[in-house]
Amino acid sequence: YTNPAVNLTQTVFHEDTIFALSSGAGVTAGVAVIRVSGPHAADCLLKISAPSTRQKLPRPRYAALRKLYHPLSEELLDEALVLFFPGPNSFTGEDVVELQVHGSRAVISAVVNALADCTDPDTMIRPAERGEFTRRAFENGRLDLTAVEGLADLIAAETAMQRKQALWHLSGHVKETLEEWRTEIKTCLAHVEAVIDFGDDVDDQVFEDIIPRVQALRAQIKAHLDDAHRGEIIRGGARVAIVGKPNAGKSTLLNALAKRPAAIVSPHAGTTRDVVEVQLDLNGLAVVVSDTAGLRDSTNDPIEIEGIRRAREAAARADITVLVHDVTEGDLETALQALPSRLSACDGTQDPDDRADQRLVCVLNKVDLVNTSDQSSKDKDIEVFKTSLLRNEGVSELVDHLESMIRVVCEGGETGGSSENTKNTNTKNTSELMPIITRARHRHHMKNAVAALDSFVQGRTGAIPSLYLPMDLAAEDLRIAGKELGAITGQIDSEEVLDVIFNEFCIGK
Ligand code: GDP
Known part of the structure; x- marks a missing residue:
């Protein structure tokens, strides 16, 4: 899931280590996947490993066969394939352990209980909340919000078209487009700010250059808004x-x-x-x-x-x-x-x-x-x-x-x-067909961005230059447009919006 479009500069440190069953609950399957993420994920794996392997972590990202024991009673619980993904190159960006155990209820509950019993005064190990793994991935810059939504859609996908659209969002293509748009806005804004700081007689020339660029960008965003709600x-x-x-x-x-x-x-x-x-x-x-x-x-x-x-x-x-x-x-x-x-x-x-x-x-x-x-x-x-x-x-x-x-x-x-x-x-053609907007949230922010770009253009065009919007207010319109687009990828987020998005997930995701 490493998303090249996401920068890894932001990281949020969580003290808690979380765990959950990540494969479907309530079904008896051959294999069930239990995930652990956080600073003590590796400790947990060692604590529930057989005494002979208790000192040694498996080679990162290689599967190893291990007998799993209860950390206190030392009772043998299962024989499992285990994987260790050290952060930051993991799904969540933290240390992650994945346990592929036998899929019965009895095994799952025994292993999950064993993980809970790994808690000690120094280490908080607790069951994950709904969508918490993905939320950590977002907070650590592994996924942007459009990829998070793509992942939620991929997990929920029932048809081939839904799968294709979800993968398109998960793989960061939407973020790329939005980032291109924001970069264009930032460039235009830089010119306007230069005029504010130093300008005088260059003013008109700068706006003559910028206004067609803003209009072109507005047309691009509007074309996506006029997509007949395909997404x-x-x-x-x-x-x-x-x-x-x-x-x-x-x-x-x-x-x-x-x-x-x-x-x-x-x-x-x-x-x-x-x-x-x-x-x-x-x-x-x-x-x-x-x-x-x-x-x-x-x-x-x-x-x-x-x-x-x-x-x-x-x-x-x-x-x-x-x-x-x-x-x-x-x-x-x-x-x-x-x-x-x-x-x-x-x-x-x-x-x-x-x-x-x-x-x-x-x-x-x-x-x-x-x-x-x-x-x-x-x-x-x-x-x-x-x-x-x-x-x-x-x-x-x-x-x-x-x-x-x-x-x-x-x-x-x-x-x-x-x-x-x-x-x-083929993939390329499918990709070209994929819409950017899949939710009311996207539409809302893109409409606001278009409105702000309109306001910029209207404020700086017309027959009577003396009625033009002051330069700093025009700059503010561009800033608003940029913020609206940033809100779609989660650059500017509010807790409330994040709660709604991550609630789309079930526990273990
Ligand atoms: P609805 O009220 O529009 O949902 O209609 P229904 O599907 O419940 O059908 C009403 C009645 O018309 C039922 O007794 C159906 O078996 C009958 N029916 C439906 N299609 C046809 C048809 O093509 N030919 C004939 N002769 N009867 C039909």
Whole structure:
């Protein structure tokens, strides 16, 4: 995990040595990994080693087979592979010991208890808190915050695309870009400060040089902000909402997509009253499909009314809305009338600009019940699929289309061969596709940085130079922009933000 983009000048000394099970808890596996980090990690390993090896640490970063004993009772606990990573070249930057023990609960608990019993008046050895290993890695400059978030995402990744995006962040590429931007800001700031300190008649020339540079940087950052939320969508899953009137076949479609009976299918209208969400891995893409309550006006049932409100909300939040319509109840025109007016239905929390990229697919279902040639499919720029979900007809075409739409949402390109592209893509191409923004936190700071750069440009341009922002205030705008970008990598952090980020981890990470 040595990250070349991170400088190792900062170190935080922790007196406590921490330990935890780092492999999955609650599962019986062949091997379990217990990690120890801190100034007494090596002592702990020696204390629980067999008397014959108690004086000798294994060669750094080489695996050694050791019998492990309880430090007080001398009871044999397990035979394990042990590794010693001396700081600062370890994950946390401190001395780290990794014990690869047999994966049973009994072995894990015996070894963990033995480590706890290594505590003596001079050495504090205690169980690690949630995310504490990674927090130490951050504090010791081994990872920046974008890499920390990448690591959290990598541990949580369920699809190939999520894994790729997480690795991209973990490997420091995002930090590199942010650092380039900050360096550009610092250079511009240096020029402005030179004018403040020494300037006079050089002022105008300096600003003539700087303003295009600031505008170019602003355009670069803005281009990432206008990424149609790709990073957030890859991370959280593309949201597909299935909407339509009761009994149209929405639950049947959800089950067909999920390939299991996730939602109850019933001929009784109003069966689905809440939003049923299913997470799917659609050829490497994370998708959250929600089946919603049927949209109808003629109900007095308060639970169903709430269900319909939630359905509208789900449709408002969705990246793709699939409208399912029963063909026996009319043509596409009728189907579109059933469509909730998606943006107006949203509860005001959504920025309509942000959702301008919503996509719609219409499914005319139950074609087995009618003469299909009678069915109009006037397109109106909307994709229309005729299906018999009951007979599994038209489903694969629909699924293929949804997949290519989701791929467009995640990759930001256009359809047509894009799925092939991704399957064959090499690391470089994948990297080029990876978005910088994966969280609201990133978006927030980048928006603030753009606003500060705008303020700088506006303050120093215009027809009336006497109204220009004083030089020191203009410099402050650049400083703010730099700080906002620095906040993303964790250069300027607050305890509160760090707590939120490290709480994403579980214990042992
Ligand atoms: P929802 O209320 O929109 O979720 O509709 P469901 O999926 O619960 O389906 C309502 C009824 O229509 C059920 O009895 C389904 O078996 C039936 N159904 C679903 N798709 C088809 C289809 O393609 N053809 C026919 N004939 N019946 C269908």
